[in-house]
Amino acid sequence: MDNLFNIELDDLAEKIGDFIHYWGFKKIHGKIWCHLYLSKEPVDAQTLMKKLKISKALTSQSLSELESYGVIECIGKCGGRCDRYISHHSVMNAITSVLRNREKKLLCSIFSSYRSLQSLPPEKIQEIGLDPCRVNHLGRMITFAERFLGLFLNFEKVDFSRFRDLFQKNKAS
Numbered sequence: 001m002d003n004l005f006n007i008e009l010d011d012l013a014e015k016i017g018d019f020i021h022y023w024g025f026k027k028i029h030g031k032i033w034c035h036l037y038l039s040k041e042p043v044d045a046q047t048l049m050k051k052l053k054i055s056k057a058l059t060s061q062s063l064s065e066l067e068s069y070g071v072i073e074c075i076g077k078c079g080g081r082c083d084r085y086i087s088h089h090s091v092m093n094a095i096t097s098v099l100r101n102r103e104k105k106l107l108c109s110i111f112s113s114y115r116s117l118q119s120l121p122p123e124k125i126q127e128i129g130l131d132p133c134r135v136n137h138l139g140r141m142i143t144f145a146e147r148f149l150g151l152f153l154n155f156e157k158v159d160f161s162r163f164r165d166l167f168q169k170n171k172a173s
Helices: 001-023 027-038 045-054 056-068 091-118 122-127 133-155 159-172
Strands: 072-076 079-089
Touching: 001 027, 027 056, 027 072, 027 079, 045 056, 045 072, 045 079, 056 072, 091 133, 122 133
Parallel strands: none
Antiparallel strands: 072 079
């Protein structure tokens, strides 16, 4: 019976890995996260290696990357090495952590490169075959994306529990 559940868990982890890969991460990140998230107890790297049939190096690198995004946490060190891991239970926190650590940095880099292009004299912009109006429009789009991301990241601090309670009361009526 346990083997059947392992097959179902492996299938789910595989699908989550595919989804995570679609968003630009490694498939193994999704598979590891799935196992940690669903586990009722902290999981050590050795167990993940066996369950996922992956190397020690891939396990170590993937755990380190997931930690850097703030989606998992080491909850016990033994001899200088992390001994057990857990997943943060809030999916919203995981998403905002990734957005803050990846997309925000990427947008800052894009904006910096845009500023360099925009600082060229208008005649130089036209000389290299660019439309100055579109260059300015692109700057507005980048600024909008940065502001939208900032608003979204601040949105995580909003407490919706009162609204949820209100809707649950209305459902019961």
